[in-house]
Amino acid sequence: MCKANSCFWTKFTPGFPTMGEIDLKIAVLSGKGGTGKTFVSVNLAAAAESAVYVDCDVEEPNGHLFFRPNQLAEETVAVQVPAVDPELCTGCRKCVEFCRYGALAHNGSTLMIFANICHSCGGCVLVCPEKALAERDKPIGKVQRGVSGSVQCLSGILNIGEPSGVPLIQKLLDNVEDSSESVFIDCPPGSACIVMESIKDADYCILVTEPTLYGVHNLKLVWELVKLFQKPCGVVINKVLPGENLAENFCSARDIKVLARIPFSHELGLFISQGKIAVRKDPEIRAAFLDLLAVISEEVHRETAAYS
Ligand code: SF4
Ligand code: SF4
DSSP, X not given: OOOTTSTTXXXXXXXXXXXXXXXXXXXXXXXXXXXXXXXXXXXXXXXXXXXXXXXXXXXXXXXXXXXXXXXXXXXXXXXXXXXXXXXXXXXOOHHHHHOTTOOEEEOSSOEEEOGGGOOOOOHHHHHOTTOOEEEEEEEEEEEEEEEETTEEEEEEEEOTTOSOOHHHHHHHHHTTTTOSXXXXXXXXXXXXXXXXXXXXXXXEEEEEEOSSHHHHHHHHHHHHHHHHTTOOEEEEEEEEOSSOOHHHHHHHXXXXXXXXXXXXXXXXXXXXXXXXXXXXXXXXXXXXXXXXXXXXXXXXXXHHHHHO
16 A cells, blocks of 8 residues: 555645645646656546646556546647638738748749748738738647546647647637635646746646656746746645655745655556556555645645735
8 A cells, every 4th residue: 555645745734625625727747758648637626626727748548548538529629721812912922021931932933831830910911912812720739628427638640740739729728717625736847838827827836747857857937937926835746755855955945835756666656557547546646645635725825815
């Protein structure tokens, strides 16, 4: 049996509203893949029971491998790109000069449109004096919905080769904008624009890291990002072994709250490799994640009180 609910986990203060009594949007981030971000977000959503899990890691969504949702429904997500009417185009190149992304070129006889690098700003359509350009839909991926127990699961799946998952993430988060349940957002790894899009409406950010030098390097990147967005945040240190913990030192030097220290555990590793949700299999781990939810709830209240 894993000692998941031992002293590794931060204890909460009784008396604060629990996650079930308030509806929060919690973003779970990490500076790199493989840190345990999906493990943490999936288990938090499953422990909260009545919750929404949103997989915004649209280039490599894997939350569904754990939840295995049923009642699946899919919706295609498209962006708009220009299409030219060659009969109307005079070759003036005004659209080519306008496009900052190099998505248009004119070879003297034909306007060429590179839809894969178009950012759908619509500007070329507006500047064309001949009204030779119009917008057409270009599918970039899909949003998948399903249910696993009492957790609603949403995943975004970006088509291979698409330059940006931002429109897909916007679509995913539009779906949960007015959710009456707590929402757990499994963000893409790193600190690029798709991560910014994933956290912009979050009430609180959980930064998942490992206790290594590489872990701290990546933690610094995401911590600086959430600071930029002025989001309250706390850290979950995953795969903790006895001995020096560089992530702990980093947090302590900057007064960053450590929400939980998850021990390195063969049992947890086995659950993950088998696609099992640990809190649904082990009451001790479930209790530990319920404690973590309570700590997050307490942190959000402290932050809210500090700003009110
Ligand atoms: S919509 Fe914007 S990004 Fe796309 S081709 Fe036109 S100007 Fe370029
Ligand atoms: S601005 Fe219009 S007319 Fe000029 S090259 Fe572009 S599509 Fe053709």
